Amino acid sequence: MITTKPSESCPFQKTPVGQSYDVIVLGAGPAGVTCATLLAEAGKSVLVLERELMPRFHVGESLLPKTYPTLKRLGLLEKMKQSAFPKKYSVQFVTEMGKLTQPFYFDEYIPHESSQTWQVERAGFDLMLAENGVQKGAVVRTGAHVIDVLFDKDRAIGAKVKLKNGQAGEEEVREIACEVLVDATGQSAFLANRLKMRESDPLLQKGTVWSYFEGAIRDEGKDEGATIIMQTKGKKSWFWYIPLSDDTVSVGCTGSMKYMFPGDGSTPEQIFERELAKCPEMKRRIENSKQVTEFKVTKDFTYRAKQTAGPGWVLIGDAFGFIDPVYSSGILLAFASGEFAADAIIEGFEKNDLSAKQLGKWNDVFVTGLTYFKRLIYGFYAPDFSFGSFFKKYPECRNQMIDILMGDVFKPDLETLFEKMGDVVPPSDI
Numbered sequence: 066m067i068t069t070k071p072s073e074s075c076p077f078q079k080t081p082v083g084q085s086y087d088v089i090v091l092g093a094g095p096a097g098v099t100c101a102t103l104l105a106e107a108g109k110s111v112l113v114l115e116r117e118l119m120p121r122f123h124v125g126e127s128l129l130p131k132t133y134p135t136l137k138r139l140g141l142l143e144k145m146k147q148s149a150f151p152k153k154y155s156v157q158f159v160t161e162m163g164k165l166t167q168p169f170y171f172d173e174y175i176p177h178e179s180s181q182t183w184q185v186e187r188a189g190f191d192l193m194l195a196e197n198g199v200q201k202g203a204v205v206r207t208g209a210h211v212i213d214v215l216f217d218k219d220r221a222i223g224a225k226v227k228l229k230n231g232q233a234g235e236e237e238v239r240e241i242a243c244e245v246l247v248d249a250t251g252q253s254a255f256l257a258n259r260l261k262m263r264e265s266d267p268l269l270q271k272g273t274v275w276s277y278f279e280g281a282i283r284d285e286g287k288d289e290g291a292t293i294i295m296q297t298k299g300k301k302s303w304f305w306y307i308p309l310s311d312d313t314v315s316v317g318c319t320g321s322m323k324y325m326f327p328g329d330g331s332t333p334e335q336i337f338e339r340e341l342a343k344c345p346e347m348k349r350r351i352e353n354s355k356q357v358t359e360f361k362v363t364k365d366f367t368y369r370a371k372q373t374a375g376p377g378w379v380l381i382g383d384a385f386g387f388i389d390p391v392y393s394s395g396i397l398l399a400f401a402s403g404e405f406a407a408d409a410i411i412e413g414f415e416k417n418d419l420s421a422k423q424l425g426k427w428n429d430v431f432v433t434g435l436t437y438f439k440r441l442i443y444g445f446y447a448p449d450f451s452f453g454s455f456f457k458k459y460p461e462c463r464n465q466m467i468d469i470l471m472g473d474v475f476k477p478d479l480e481t482l483f484e485k486m487g488d489v490v491p492p493s494d495i
């Protein structure tokens with residue numbers, strides 16, 4: 066069952082909130098909770114403020130294998146292994162002509178259990194992460210809408226939050242102090258917007274229409290949990306097919322905003338049907354299935370903030386930056402930035418240094434990894450570039466591509482792939 070409405074019985078809606086903490090984290094998505102859990106384990110007092118009640122719906126279900134080390138560090142591997150989340154061994158691409166390309170099986174490249182990952186229904190997955198954080202000592206409070214970040218000159222010193230008190234919903238506005246404030250508010254990017262440091266990429270201004278279907282055609286055996294990315298005829302959009310538990314599949318279609326939503330009054334359903342007609346393989350898979358949620362629409366503009374940290378504050382996950390969903394990089398980047406930030410904050414407390422330099426010491430390695438994804442995404446959207454032809458010419462680069470598809474991006478030796486690809490850029494989306 067896909068959870069689309071916030072829970073009425075959220076375990077964290079009445080959590081008492083104190084006056085001050087070592088760290089306040091805004092947002093209980095994968096980035097915020099990862100950071101908070103690791104800080105709590107290191108003995109820091111941490112408050113996570115989440116405006117929704119949990120479990121709450123969220124798009125973004127496909128994990129990459131390189132989330133394994135984070136799940137292990139969080140102590141969640143066994144839970145994941147015992148969960149009903151479908152196992153994902155590969156990603157497969159379907160060309161605009163309907164040709165199914167050879168799947169990338171991650172365990173053929175690295176024969177280790179970490180090469181298998183999962184497709185996760187986010188409501189349950191994010192709740193599991195939050196419950197684990199609480200077990201490790203973090204304080205999570207839901208129904209807590211952060212309305213301001215408090216500064217002393219340029220140093221963040223706290224948060225102003227509207228707390229909903231229980232089911233009756235009476236509200237109380239509180240100011241809570243902290244030594245370090247971590248913004249993990251996802252695409253709301255609370256602090257980056259407030260500080261006017263968010264820059265978007267004119268080449269990746271995409272939008273998506275998506276929904277969930279029950280009883281769609283699924284592959285069997287090892288391929289049952291594969292992510293399939295299908296180009297539509299004309300390559301103006303692409304579909305994702307992500308198999309979830311309970312025979313449910315997440316299906317979405319992404320293209321440039323101006324192509325997907327030309328302002329002709331089409332409904333999301335009409336837009337989805339228009340693109341489905343250009344993708345016979347997806348049509349075949351879902352034509353006899355039952356749509357189980359309404360169509361949802363999102364703008365997935367690629368953006369990032371100019372810096373990851375300032376005095377007493379840090380930006381992680383989508384609150385720092387978001388890149389196009391085609392390679393399912395979001396949770397991996399949320400996990401990685403949550404870990405990097407937690408380590409920098411712990412060290413900062415030890416050294417009594419909560420400067421921008423200390424808190425953002427992971428900036429360069431993280432941004433380089435994020436940029437590898439982005440350059441691969443440019444290749445995906447560039448009309449005259451074909452990865453098939455590229456790997457025929459440069460077979461030695463295939464492994465680097467697999468590294469990125471697995472999320473192994475925080476290492477230096479991927480640069481040669483992009484040297485060979487050259488300056489591949491898609492047309493502007495504006």
Ligand SMILES: Cc1cc2nc3c(=O)[nH]c(=O)nc-3n(C[C@H](O)[C@H](O)[C@H](O)COP(=O)(O)OP(=O)(O)OC[C@H]3O[C@@H](n4cnc5c(N)ncnc54)[C@H](O)[C@@H]3O)c2cc1C
Pocket residue numbers: 091092093094095096097114115116117123124125126127128129209210211212249250251252253255273317363364365381382383384390393394395396397399
């Ligand atoms: C169309 C689409 C498809 C995607 N597909 C994938 C995929 O297949 N795989 C993948 O890995 N990623 C995918 N992503 C990306 C993924 O969803 C995100 O990258 C990921 O959720 C980021 O985690 P986060 O913790 O940074 O933010 P979020 O998960 O968005 O969490 C942020 C939290 O902050 C809370 N919040 C916001 N503002 C406030 C406030 N003022 N006060 C208190 N709380 C606040 C929100 O309620 C939310 O719970 C996709 C994204 C899109 C748009």
